[in-house]
Amino acid sequence: MKNEIWQKIDRKHGFTEPGKDYFERFAARMEEQLPELEFPQKPKITLWSHIQTWVYMAAMFVGIALMIRIFSPARNQDDLLAKEQSQEAFYDELIWTSCVDNGDVYIYLADAYDY
Amino acid sequence: MSSVYNEEVIVARLQDPRHCREAFTQVVKQYSESLYWQIRKMVVSHDDADDLLQNTFLKAWQNIIYFRGDARLSTWLYRIAINETLTFLARQRQQNNVPLDGEDSFLIEQLESDEWFDGDEAQRLLQEAVFRLPEKQRLIFNMHYFDEMKYEDISRILGTSVGALKASYHHAVKKIEEYLTSTN
Helix, strand or coil, X not given: CHHHHHHHHCCCCCEXXXXXXXXXXXXXXXXXXXXXXXXXXXXXXXXXXXXXXXXXXXXXXXXXXXXXXXXXXXXXXXXXXXXXXXXXXXXXXXXHHHCCCHHHHHHHHHHXXXX | CCCCCCXXXXXXXXXXXXXXXXXXXXXXXXXXXXHHHHHHHHHCCHHHHHHHHHHHHHHHHHCHHHCCCCCCHHHHHHHHHHHHHHHHHHHHHHHCCCCCCCCCHHHHHHXXXXXXXXCXXXXXXXXXXXXXXXXXXXXXXXXXXXXXXXXXXXXXXXXXXXXXXXXXXXXXXXXXXXXXXXHC
């Protein structure tokens, strides 16, 4: 019974084409109705657009390097302390090795200016 | 202009402002018939199907610059057509005060008065049975039974798994057979 029903219908839906050459007429009608399209303009490729990314990257790294330099106070204090200590040691050694006293200085000055 | 339809060539021409209008006309000629019958079987009335088909192609044309060929052109057009159809049917249901889980009996009434339907008694009964199906089952039944579309193609259009489609089709056939045997 069921098979008979399906065989009888045979995949036909029963709707008919509305008039002769409907689909040809439809395509022609559709072509007339299509509005103008605006395609987006392709952006111009300039030298700047080529190197832009690299310039930004370089600027970013320079910025990071500067920030590290500025915002690392511990390292700066260490540098200054080390510099100061080395200067002090230099003068100590200079005075020690030369063993200059006030008398030597007076003699030196008298010689230099012929007192 | 070659009369042989080649989808790859057409898609490339659609992206070219100099050739897109001509290419789109070829698309209309290629798909208008299959889309029309798909819509018509859902909405019954020729005038409504004609309006919906026009809207489908107009929407496709307005969005053609965004079509990149990721899906097949036919799949994309079917999706637009089905969305248009389902939106239209939802509006019709509202106008006819059909409850959410109710049958689209207004479509059966339209079928009886449709001048472009000349099916025999068996075909008319089948259409009545199809209009009693839930919307998605009706779509799947139409695509697989009348248009003989493969489940894989329907799956791409509706975004439903092949297994779910087979189950839906099976349910639809059962309901139709029940209706047809009850009316005989």
